[in-house]
Amino acid sequence: MEYKAPTEEYTGVVREVTIGKGRKSLKIGGENILPFHFFDKGSNPNPVKFALEVLDMEPQDWPEHLIQPFKNVIADPVKWAKKCEELGADAVFLRLVSTDPAVKDSSADEAAALAKRIAEAIDIPLIIYGSGDDKKDAEVLPKVAEACDGMNLLIGPVQKENYEVVGKALLDHGHNASALSPLDINLLKELNVKLCKFFPAEKIVIDPEAAALGYGMEYSFSLMERVKQIGIITKDNMTMMPLIADLGGECWKTKQAKEDKEQGLLWEGITALSFLLAGANIIVFRHPETSRLMKKITEVK
Amino acid sequence: MVIIGENIHVIAQAVSTAIRERDARVIQDLAKAQTEAGADYVDLNVGPMKKDTEETMQWLVNAVQEATDLPLSIDTLNPVAMEAGLKTCKRKPLLNSASGKSLSKEQMLPLAQKYSCDVVISVMTDKGMPPDVESKIESIMDTVAYANELGIPNENIWVDPILLPISTAGEGQRFTVINLEFIKILEDVLPEIKSTVGLSNTSNGVPDELRPPLNRTYMVMLERNRLHSAIADPLDKELISLTKGGMPEIVELIYRTMDGEDIALSSLSQKEIEYVKTAKVLMGETLYSDAWLES
Numbered sequence: 291m292e293y294k295a296p297t298e299e300y301t302g303v304v305r306e307v308t309i310g311k312g313r314k315s316l317k318i319g320g321e322n323i324l325p326f327h328f329f330d331k332g333s334n335p336n337p338v339k340f341a342l343e344v345l346d347m348e349p350q351d352w353p354e355h356l357i358q359p360f361k362n363v364i365a366d367p368v369k370w371a372k373k374c375e376e377l378g379a380d381a382v383f384l385r386l387v388s389t390d391p392a393v394k395d396s397s398a399d400e401a402a403a404l405a406k407r408i409a410e411a412i413d414i415p416l417i418i419y420g421s422g423d424d425k426k427d428a429e430v431l432p433k434v435a436e437a438c439d440g441m442n443l444l445i446g447p448v449q450k451e452n453y454e455v456v457g458k459a460l461l462d463h464g465h466n467a468s469a470l471s472p473l474d475i476n477l478l479k480e481l482n483v484k485l486c487k488f489f490p491a492e493k494i495v496i497d498p499e500a501a502a503l504g505y506g507m508e509y510s511f512s513l514m515e516r517v518k519q520i521g522i523i524t525k526d527n528m529t530m531m532p533l534i535a536d537l538g539g540e541c542w543k544t545k546q547a548k549e550d551k552e553q554g555l556l557w558e559g560i561t562a563l564s565f566l567l568a569g570a571n572i573i574v575f576r577h578p579e580t581s582r583l584m585k586k587i588t589e590v591k
Numbered sequence: 592m593v594i595i596g597e598n599i600h601v602i603a604q605a606v607s608t609a610i611r612e613r614d615a616r617v618i619q620d621l622a623k624a625q626t627e628a629g630a631d632y633v634d635l636n637v638g639p640m641k642k643d644t645e646e647t648m649q650w651l652v653n654a655v656q657e658a659t660d661l662p663l664s665i666d667t668l669n670p671v672a673m674e675a676g677l678k679t680c681k682r683k684p685l686l687n688s689a690s691g692k693s694l695s696k697e698q699m700l701p702l703a704q705k706y707s708c709d710v711v712i713s714v715m716t717d718k719g720m721p722p723d724v725e726s727k728i729e730s731i732m733d734t735v736a737y738a739n740e741l742g743i744p745n746e747n748i749w750v751d752p753i754l755l756p757i758s759t760a761g762e763g764q765r766f767t768v769i770n771l772e773f774i775k776i777l778e779d780v781l782p783e784i785k786s787t788v789g790l791s792n793t794s795n796g797v798p799d800e801l802r803p804p805l806n807r808t809y810m811v812m813l814e815r816n817r818l819h820s821a822i823a824d825p826l827d828k829e830l831i832s833l834t835k836g837g838m839p840e841i842v843e844l845i846y847r848t849m850d851g852e853d854i855a856l857s858s859l860s861q862k863e864i865e866y867v868k869t870a871k872v873l874m875g876e877t878l879y880s881d882a883w884l885e886s
Contacts, residue, residue, distance in 0.1 A: 474760045479880035487885070516761065526878050528886055 299331035300324075302525035304518075304571070305492050306336065307466055307532050309381065309444045310415030316380055318495070318571040319532030324518055325569040338588055339572040340581045341381040341417055342374035343538045346396075346404055347388040352576075355551035356542055359578050371408045371416075377578040378585075383417045384408055385539070389430045390421035398430040402437035409438050417444040417574075419468070419536070424451040432459030439463045444534075446470060447497055450481055457489045468534055470497040473509050475516055475529075482528040491531065495572075500537040502544055503561045510535075514568035535565040538576030555580050563587070592810065592834040593632065593820035595664050595685070596625035597791065599655070601638040610637070613650060619658035626659040629835060630825035632685060633659060635676065636666040645675040652679040664711075664822070670698040677706045685709045687822075688751060691716035691734035704741045711787055712738065713751040720753060724772050727752060728780055735781055745783040749820060752777075754788050756795040757805060757872065757879055767793060767809065768875040775816040785819040793873075798881060807833055808869040811845045845870045 306320035321334035328334075348365045349357065359377070363369035371382045386401045388394040401420075409416045418434055420427035431445055432455065446468025448456050453469070460467050469485055471478040478498060485494060496517060501510045514533055521530040541547050541561050547554030558580040562573050566588065575581040598621050601607045609617035622633050635651055648667075655663060656679075664685040665676035677684055688711035689699035703710035712734055714720070714727045721727045731750055738748060752773045757763040770788070777786055793809050794802035807830045810821055814834060825831055832838050844863055847854060848870040856864050865884050872879045880886070 475878065476758060476760060476763075476880045479878055479886075480882040483880060483882035483886040513761070520878050524876075524878075528880075529878065 295329065297330050298327070300522045300525075302522040302530055304521055304530050304532055305494075307444075307493060307495055308442065309417065309466060311440075311442050314413055314415055315442070316415050322522060324522055325567055336571070338566055338570060339380040340585050341383040341572060341574045342377065342379040342578060342581060343383045343385060343574055343576050344370045344374060344408070345388075346384065346386045346401065347394065352542065353548045353551075353554070355554065356547075356577055367404060368407055368411050371412050374578070375412050375414050377582075379414060379578070379581065381415045381417055381572070382408065382412055383419065383536075383574045385419045385421075386430060386434070387421055389426055390423050391426055392423075393421065395426075398433040401430050402433040405434045406437040409441055409443065415443070416441070417446075417468070417534075417572075419446055422447060424449050428452040428455045431456045435459040435463040435465050438465070442466065444468055444495060446495075446534075448481075448485065450477070450484075453481060453485050457485050460493075461489055466493045466495060468495045468497050469531075470499065473499045473501070473506070473513060475513055475520075478513075478517070479526070479528045482531070486528070491527070494531045495534050496529070496531045497534050497536060500535040500540060500561070500565060500570075502537060502540040503557055503564070504546070505540065505544060507561055507564060511564050511568045514565060514570060518569035532571035533569060534572050534574065535562070535570035536574045537561050537565065538574050542576045555583075559583060592814050592818065593787075594630050594825050594831065594834065595632040595634045595687075595787065595820060595822040596622075596628075596630035596661075596825045597634050597636070597789075597822050598625055598824060598826065599634060600636040602636075607638075610647065610651060615650075615654040615657075618651065618654050622655045622658040622661075625825045626661055628825040628828070629831045630661060631820075632664045633661050634664040634666050634687065634822055637669075637672060638667070640667060640669045640672045644669060644672045648672045648675040649679045652676050656681055670702065673699065674702055677702060677708060680708075683708055685711060685749070687711045688713055689734075689738075690714075691730050691737075693717055696734070696737055700738050700741055700743065703738070703747065704743050707747070709747045709749060709785075710738070710743065711749045711751050713753050715753065724769050724776070727769070727773050728776070731777075732780065735784065745781060746785065748781075749785040749787040750777060750781070751787050751789070754790065754792040756797070757793055758796040758881065764872065764875045764879050767873045771812060771816055771874065774813050774818050778817055786817075787820040787822060788813060788818065790821040790823040801881065801884070803827055803829065804865055804869045804884070805873070806830060808845060808866055809873050810834060811842055812849060812870060812873060815846060815849065841866055849874060 303322040304319040317336045322332040323330045363373045388396040444466040447470035448467045498513045517529045520526045541558040547557045662682040664687045666687040689695045690713040716730045721730045752770045755766040794805040871877045
């Protein structure tokens with residue numbers, strides 16, 4: 291008797307989100323299968339994408355082996371972003387860390403001007419994150435959205451505390467929103483429900499918080515896995531969005547990664563591989579070597 | 592459904608002050624209000640009671656008995672306070688509560704036998720909270736067998752599966768589903784047994800204004816699965832109306848949702864839609880969030 295392996299077919303489809311415009315654009319999401327379940331009925335039209343992180347100021351606490359690939363450009367965020375492009379990144383992830391009141395408290399206008407310069411200088415899509423301070427982000431991100439009007443960038447983190455102000459600015463200036471909740475599927479859904487009252491669900495990416503290996507990675511893993519299952523299997527409208535795993539910063543602040551280059555690459559790589567398996571659609575790296583290696587792994591046939 | 596009124600509870604500042612200052616009026620007003628609202632028992636949750644234990648408990652029971660004829664549920668983990676309370680009750684009280692923990696088996700269950708009162712026994716054991724339906728059944732069967740040997744018959748035992756908040760990060764819905772199932776099969780494995788739940792626990796951690804719909808809907812769902820009683824807020828008029836037959840259409844609608852019927856929301860009123868949505872999160876069909884009524 292011929293054996294036929296059982297296959298599953300699901301009704302949920304992750305929304306496809308386009309970041310950027312024209313040739314400076316990429317697509318994430320769109321799958322109706324669980325991560326890497328290519329044996330089931332359905333497909334993932336957009337393989338996972340890899341972004342490299344750029345800070346808006348010279349990093350203060352990066353180890354030498356992390357600075358090394360960007361050595362001559364690290365003091366200039368525009369050059370740094372172009373370097374990421376040369377290194378083959380699918381997108382640049384700009385973190386406006388200097389705007390944090392606890393760092394430099396630099397102004398929203400400065401941040402917006404820099405964001406615009408980078409967006410215009412590179413030929414790949416741009417993702418922009420504020421410092422994560424919800425109050426300051428509520429000032430900074432609307433300015434950034436305005437300066438980059440119509441560029442269809444991915445901007446975040448949009449949080450429970452500031453989603454009304456930031457969400458409205460992103461909507462007015464034609465951007466996508468990256469919605470961040472602290473490692474909790476119930477809170478994540480709640481934020482999406484509230485945001486979707488005025489913001490299109492097709493322009494939302496979920497940031498579930500990506501913790502590093504040894505620092506809570508399994509929580510993020512289970513959460514991402516669950517978001518995908520609930521979206522694709524049970525067709526929950528509020529979790530059928532692509533996932534961003536912003537893990538580079540989390541990995542490179544660990545003692546292990548700072549201590550030693552090889553250890554750092556492994557730390558970032560193992561964390562990234564785990565989230566690939568959990569269903570991340572776009573991953574943010576700090577070290578280009580890890581990014582390149584992970585890309586190679588996903589392209590193995 | 593037997594409603595055990597939960598409002599005399601030391602966590603309420605007014606209650607703890609009234610007990611400390613022996614202000615009977617505050618307590619008696621709460622007892623009267625719950626009696627008038629349709630409660631079947633009045634729960635006296637006194638906390639750990641470290642000082643003047645016996646005297647305080649006697650004072651409290653007597654004060655409440657002057658205000659209501661309802662039987663009382665003596666709610667404390669302190670065995671000395673428990674005995675003082677049981678002794679003072681005029682009507683057959685409810686010992687609330689015992690469990691499968693060794694200490695409780697040694698100190699609480701014998702009191703239930705001594706005063707031949709009803710007793711709440713939770714599924715908790717020395718190993719903690721059993722995580723699934725099977726282990727809950729297993730642990731309660733052990734504890735009930737132990738109680739039977741002491742001479743406490745099944746019909747005096749009210750099993751408490753212990754409800755946990757639905758909003759517990761990602762896990763809460765698993766508990767609401769497990770407990771529905773547990774209550775459904777309980778009487779099949781332990782004939783004549785009764786059951787009770789701390790209903791409001793389900794909605795703990797949820798914004799205040801959103802708690803009643805969860806409590807009400809879950810009560811109807813559990814009642815359908817043969818739940819005997821609930822420790823709940825009798826001052827919630829809609830809750831009482833649901834269990835006393837005042838809202839048969841809503842009850843019917845919740846049952847249809849439980850049966851998996853595909854209900855067209857467009858034909859329903861706002862209130863009906865809310866009950867359907869709430870039943871769906873409680874049975875684990877849709878993912879819970881605090882915005883469950885809005886999506």
